[in-house]
Amino acid sequence: MLTIPASRPNAYTGSPLDRVSDRRDDADFVAAALASKESLIAPVWRSKSLLRGVEEGAPEAVLLTREAAEAVLMAGGHDQSTWALLGLNGGTPVFAVDCSAAEDPLPLLPEGMGAFHDLRAVAGLLPPGEASMLAHARGLMHWRTRHRFCGVCGHTCEPRSAGNAMACTNCNAQHFPRTDPAVIMLVVNGDECLLGHSTRFPNSAMYSTLAGFVEPGESLEEAVRREVKEETGVTVGACQYHSSQPWPFPASIMLGFHAEALSREVTIDPAELRDARWFTREEIRNPEAAGFLLPRVDSIARRLIEDWLEHAP
Incomplete structure (x- = not known):
C-alpha cells in the first residue's frame, strides 16, 4: 500500500503550553x-x-x-x-x-x-x-x-490537581479526564476513494471519510476494518496510520488512517449512512462540479483526503 505522510499538522495541535x-x-x-x-x-x-x-x-x-x-x-x-x-x-x-x-x-x-x-x-x-x-x-x-458525581458510589466529587482531576468526597475514588479514541479512515482502491454521507451531517451535500469509536479489546486496525465493514460492507486489508487530531467536541481523539479496500460493492447501514460511494480523484478535485461538498477544512477527514490527492501515484 502507498505510504501517504501527513503534509502538515492538524488543527487543534501545536499547543505552546507546558502542562506542568x-x-x-x-x-x-x-x-x-x-x-x-x-x-x-x-x-x-x-x-x-x-x-x-x-x-x-x-x-x-x-x-x-x-x-x-x-x-x-x-x-x-x-x-x-x-x-x-x-x-x-x-x-x-x-x-x-x-x-x-x-x-x-x-x-x-x-x-x-x-x-x-x-x-x-x-x-x-x-x-x-x-x-x-x-x-x-x-x-x-x-x-x-x-463529572461532578462519582461513577463508583454516586457522591459528589471535588477538583484536585489544579482542576485536572476529580476526587470523590465519599469513597475517595480518583477520576481523570477521559478521551475517547475514534478511528477515521479514507478507504482507497486504485484511483478512487470511498466517502459516505452520514445521517448526522447537517449539510445534505457533504461526503466525508468513514469513522467510528474503538471498542474494548480492539486494536486500531481492527476498528478500521470493523467500522468500514459495518457501515458499507466493504472489506479492508492493509491500514496505514496517517496522523491524529484532538477533537474535544466533546471528548475524542481522532486517529487517522488510509486503508486499502479488498472489495468494492457497497451495502450501507441505513442507521449510520444515507449514502456511500466511490469517488475518482478528478471528482474530489472538483467536488462542486460533481454535486457534493468535502468536509470542513479544520478536520482530519479533509487532511486525509487532501494528502491522498497530493500523493497520486
Missing part, C-alpha cells in the same frame, strides 16, 4: 499562579470560546488578564469548581474558567473583548497554538461539568 503535570499538586505553586497579575484566562461559556475578529474573517483567541476576568470569576463563585490550570505559556500561567453560570457573560467583561463562538466554526483560521489552547480549555471544562 508534575506541579499541579503543589498547592503553593498553584495558589501563586492563580493570584498572579500575569496569569491569563481562557473563558468557556456553554461550550463556546471567547473570540474577536470573527465577523471580519480574521478570528483571534481572547485570553483575559486576571483583572479583566474578575467579574466572570465572581459570577462563577470564584472557587475551584469553575477553573483549571492548563499550563504555562513561556512562564505565564494559563487557566480555563467555566463562566456558564452567567446568563450573559459579555457585560461582565471590558468592552472590545469580542464574543463567544463555536470554536469549530473558525479553528481553520486561527493560529495553531490559539486553536489548541481553546480546544484544551473547552474539552477540560466539558469533562468537569459532567
Whole structure:
C-alpha cells in the first residue's frame, strides 16, 4: 500500500503550553499562579470560546488578564469548581474558567473583548497554538461539568490537581479526564476513494471519510476494518496510520488512517449512512462540479483526503 505522510499538522495541535503535570499538586505553586497579575484566562461559556475578529474573517483567541476576568470569576463563585490550570505559556500561567453560570457573560467583561463562538466554526483560521489552547480549555471544562458525581458510589466529587482531576468526597475514588479514541479512515482502491454521507451531517451535500469509536479489546486496525465493514460492507486489508487530531467536541481523539479496500460493492447501514460511494480523484478535485461538498477544512477527514490527492501515484 502507498505510504501517504501527513503534509502538515492538524488543527487543534501545536499547543505552546507546558502542562506542568508534575506541579499541579503543589498547592503553593498553584495558589501563586492563580493570584498572579500575569496569569491569563481562557473563558468557556456553554461550550463556546471567547473570540474577536470573527465577523471580519480574521478570528483571534481572547485570553483575559486576571483583572479583566474578575467579574466572570465572581459570577462563577470564584472557587475551584469553575477553573483549571492548563499550563504555562513561556512562564505565564494559563487557566480555563467555566463562566456558564452567567446568563450573559459579555457585560461582565471590558468592552472590545469580542464574543463567544463555536470554536469549530473558525479553528481553520486561527493560529495553531490559539486553536489548541481553546480546544484544551473547552474539552477540560466539558469533562468537569459532567463529572461532578462519582461513577463508583454516586457522591459528589471535588477538583484536585489544579482542576485536572476529580476526587470523590465519599469513597475517595480518583477520576481523570477521559478521551475517547475514534478511528477515521479514507478507504482507497486504485484511483478512487470511498466517502459516505452520514445521517448526522447537517449539510445534505457533504461526503466525508468513514469513522467510528474503538471498542474494548480492539486494536486500531481492527476498528478500521470493523467500522468500514459495518457501515458499507466493504472489506479492508492493509491500514496505514496517517496522523491524529484532538477533537474535544466533546471528548475524542481522532486517529487517522488510509486503508486499502479488498472489495468494492457497497451495502450501507441505513442507521449510520444515507449514502456511500466511490469517488475518482478528478471528482474530489472538483467536488462542486460533481454535486457534493468535502468536509470542513479544520478536520482530519479533509487532511486525509487532501494528502491522498497530493500523493497520486
